[in-house]
Amino acid sequence: MAAAVLILTSITAYAGGYFVHIKNKEGEIILSVMEPQNYPVSAYEQKRREEAEAELKKILKPGQQAVYYIKDKRLPTSADSRVLYYYYEPIRHRSYADLAKDIEATGAPLLPEPSYVPEGYVLDHGLIQIQNTPLPNTPEYEKLWGELKERSLKSDEEAGLFYKIVPWSEPASTVLEYRKGERLLRMIAFARTKGSAVQVPSKQAVKLTVKGKEMILSSTSAEDSRKLSWLSESETVFYMISDDPQDPLSEEEFIQIAEGMIREEVK
Template sequence: MCKDELTSEELFLKEGDHSAKLPLVDVHDSVMKAIGLGNDRLMMEHTSQLQAGNTPDIMQSMEPAVEAERYRKRKLRRHVGRWAAALILIAVLGGSYSLFVDSPRQAAKFQYEVLPYQPLVVTEEGGKVVRSNRPVHLSEEKIPQRQQSKEEKLLSEKYLEAYNAVEKLLLPEEFASYVLRQEKAGGEPPMIGVVNRAMSFKDYSSYAAKAKKYKAPDLKQPEYMPEGYVFDQAWIIPYFEIKEKELLALTGGIKLEGGYRVPWRKEPLGSINFDNSRLSYKKGQTIVNISVKRLKEKTGIAESLMWTKNTIMENILVNGTQLIYMDHSKNGEVKLGYKYKLVWADPEKNVLYDLTTSPESSLTKEEVIHIAAGMMN
């Protein structure tokens, strides 16, 4: 619908929303009646598919064209306070509200509902994702910088040398654990390490094939990505439990200068868990990261989210799935490394999803929710 076809109330509400950079709001008849608009409310019509070259506007008047013309002439001048009153009254009547968003280029419009924050149930056994008990803040106590001793510096260098020596003996997609120990009596206690390299992929099809091979959690590409964002990289992050007693019992191994030896062993593939995957999309220097992981804790607190006093936290209901939305754009002194963060789950598959945008991202709240919505279908 073009601007000239809107009634004065519709035009006023729409321009008010645009001036405040707010999405369109679907309010109930009772709300519109309370602010003096009677039954002449806006109707948001949902369509499952947009026709190419004929993208409909979300807002459509319920009045016939002739009656709308007469109504515009009668109601040409409305008091400006009604738009603000509508938003205030929505908050008074409920605390949650529904928004309809349209993306003409890539996907059909979608609806989401904003709810007050509450812990998110993420497993069938009742496990929850919660925010930490207290916000993260900078400590006023200054921690003195401690310089490494010569012995500590040498041990750090040998630990890195041991890692590199073991890694050179491994083929791609092989993993190992090792022990760094001094051969002389009375030396430093042994140090345990792992070579647990993440698998990275420059195209999605390669990632998908490996994810299927190693039975990693399914992380499909989102159906919607904002204009300019392209696939950059994918990762599968392996993990295995260290069998400390077995490892410390190993003998022989790689000999390093300075009286150090590195016993090591290749970990069998059957002991490796491929429970974490991640996709990355970039536009210039801005990044959208999407990750998935299998949940180890199925009851109690499955994960605790860090937040600060400046972090906005809400729950969002979209496509029948509830998620936690975190806005850290006003990050203040504490940097959490993202602007937006969305967390949701698939309890049947026992997996948790996480979407973050880099701090400098210009994406809007609606856009990041739309990305997540495109992964829930």
């Protein structure tokens, strides 16, 4: 069946001061593109975090969250910047049926199983990501920072990992990941609060309408994955499909995947 799609806009995201956006029935912008932001992290800090999380992965059970502090004089976060890191070990479901049960149990955003994926891709796993807690600048965060900092000061180690397993209560997103060899195809549903616009980092954007729903197909560079984004009718779930830059999807393939995913949402 031919995909129902209308290409509305195909331009550089900011050409002539114009930016690609989508409005709701009230005329409010609910989805738009933005200039990609760069948040540099030193190679050393990245290395230390990867080492810490590899260690935590061995310790945590699926479904557990750890808040951790790295004691290391070479890290700026080792001073009094009150920076803690989060690590969550998700429960990976090998079938959509098992993921659906977890969605219902946790109240995670519904991510419909796509009725179509490109040839060769098979479901690798589905999982639920959480909202990290406690949040910075809260009494709970300050208390935990003080506890981990004190433990690090009492330690004779010049560098080390200090963590605490902390309960979580709110899911943040639901993820489906399909694999074709080393190539990955990912679908995500993010929970959000209605009222503010979602901004998608982009250098190039194409605005599409698929089965009556407006979407934005975007990319930040030729070397990065492309992403197809849209909001639920309630504006409380943000959906995104991303391809693998080493196995890019055609526009038609993006559309076919989205068609299957919105089938259960649009009545």
